[in-house]
Amino acid sequence: MKIAVTSASGQLGSAIVKELIEQIGKDNVIGIARTPENAKHLGIEIRKADYDNRQDFDKALQGIDTVLLVSGMAEPQKRIQQHRNVIEAAKSNGVKKIVYTSIVGDAEKNAFSPVVQSNRQTEKDIQNSGLDWCIGRNGIYIEPDLEYIATYIKEGEIRNCAGDGKCTYTSRAELGVAYAKMLLEEKHNGQIYNLVGEPITQTQLADYINQVYNTRLVYNPVSVEAYATERKAALGDFIGTVIAGIYEGIQSGANDIRSDYEEASGRPHKLPVEMIKAVKNN
Structure with missing residues (x-):
């Protein structure tokens, strides 16, 4: 069984690979990347393929049984066609199964x-x-908050517009475990899963970071407008x-959802504190 992973050079793609x-061993996993050198490690x-190029994927998906489509990073309207290039190439080349990394969130009410x-x-x-x-x-990744920690420490605070809203953070490593199973096990076919962890507030997030990193961060909410202007x-x-x-969605409850x-x-x-420790020790 040959499984291909798109965007293999990215952080999520790499974790899944x-x-x-x-x-299943190295011989059964194929990486697909726009710039193959970035996935050599x-x-x-x-195999080289660009989401904008359908012909690339006709070559890259030859001999593949299952493909993992990692959601692209282009603006929303462009992204739909990019993904269709992969789906159509999969159909044309005899791929049997496609697994997609989508996201949680509200499709109506905020700037996300x-x-x-x-x-x-x-x-x-x-x-x-x-x-x-x-x-x-996918839930919101916890890693970006930890990559931003030097700024948080400098400012002494975590500041955003999430307020008391709860966010079900996940991590790329946790997602890697789930997607490998979803790719390999037939029992998941036809399912849509919320791949999220325990719901926590920004105040709890600050407390957990303080525990693991020995910092003294506090959480301070700001208005949606002020935060949008700042970002x-x-x-x-x-x-x-x-x-x-994203943070406006957290405030309104779009990320406080059941986990599958x-x-x-x-x-x-x-648990969130375990994920924070894992990222710190990685």
């Missing part, structure tokens, strides 16, 4: 909603493909708006 190698066969909508459209495209399929809806100034309009929309992680992976999701 590593988990698959442990389960994985030690598997890497257009990204959620584009993911929901790809979910529909996959369900209508005629292939076996399984979809994971756009720091990150540019598109990414700034998306990030603010144990059903997908066969084990309980790690």
